[in-house]
Amino acid sequence: MESILTINNLTKKFGYLTAVKDLSFTINKGNVYGILGPNGSGKSTTLGIVLNVVNKTEGNFHWFDGNTTTHDALKKVGAIIENPNFYPYMTAFQNLKLVCKIKGIDYSKIDEKLAIVGLLERKESKFRTYSLGMKQRLAIASALLNDPEILILDEPTNGLDPQGIHQIREIIKQIAAKGTTILLASHLLDEVEKVCSHVVVLRKGVKLYSGRVDEMISSHGFFELKCNKQDELIQVLENTKTFGKIKVQDNLVTAFLNEPMKSEDFNKFLFEKGIILTHLVQRKESLEEQFLQLTDNKQN
Template structure:
């Protein structure tokens, strides 16, 4: 699989603070990657280093096959790592014309990119009349003008209302279907789960997990259970090879599967062992539940 970005043992220190610690992962062509972690986990610092905005302390990274300089590689990268910064008294189209001049891109690209982000009808409206969501969408259009091989977005839905969030996420998915690789930093579990195919989980600058979203920890789901003899139920589950983590909260037992199991098979097994359930629900684990297991139930910021 063709590599877009490779990071090896990257470390960045700010004085006594280690913002990124010994981080390694690879971004392959054609996927949507999420860097997931709470504020202060090292997401923005990592993006800053690979975009030549922040100097690394140690380790290395290379773009594409590693045979071109970072300066030249970045000509094939589109990125938004700060709030959109356009001229308020100029129209969306005029602002993008300036970006075209800087990037050496033909003006013919502007309407094409405005259409992708749903702003073609507002091309001649002044930037100051745009909502926050529209400003963010114009920034995405700006980052797409040079037809980048990878689009990098740092917290793209931060501060937006639900409609704005939905629009940005749909645009990201649409861009990905056209073959553009996307690297998205977010503190929102929900965002990564809905938009990304792969995830790198960071906490305090260290990588906790890297891989496919749908393979994170376990994709076998869990059972929510209630019965009249909870202690016997928990004991039975903890001695069963098909279960990993077993949690109890008041009268509810949650048992996480390590391999596939049907609810009817499970219910029969319990009945044969003298356990009669008053409540049985089988669920697929959300990324949140998997994340909380991964981080030892230390909650991430989900707002």
């Protein structure tokens, strides 16, 4: 698979603070990657390093085949890592003409990119009349002007209303469907689950998981259980290899499966052990539950 970006043992320290620690992952062509983590997890710092706006402390990274300088590679990258920065008194079209002039891009690209983000009919409107969502969509159009091989977005839906969030996510999906690789940083689990094919989970600058989103949430799920013999139930679960982690909160027992099991088979199994359930619900783990498990397991 063709590599777009390879990061090896990347570390960034700000004085005593380690923002990114020994981070390694590879982005391959044609996928949508999410860097997921709470605020302060090192997402923006990582993007800043690969875009040459933040100096790394240790480790290395290379774009494409590794034979291209970062300066030349960034000509094939589109990025939005700060708030959209356009002239408020100029129209959308005039602002993008200016971007084209700076980057040496033909003006003919402007209408095409405005159409992708749904702003073609508002191209003659001044930037100051745009809503926050429209401003963000114009920024995406600007980042697409050079037909980048990879589009990098830092918290692309931050501060937007539900309609604006939906519009941005749909645009990201459309761009990805045309073959552009996308890397986005987000603290929103929902965003990564709906938009991304791959995810890198960060906490305090440390990678907790890297891989496909569907593999991260392809566990066998869990049972939520209640019964009048809770201690006996827990003992049976702990002595059965079908189950892994067992959580107890008040009178609710959550048993995570190591292998597939139907609820009716489980109910029969417990009944034969003399345990009658008063509550039985089988669930699949969401990305949120996986994320919480990952971060719980890595608490300092």
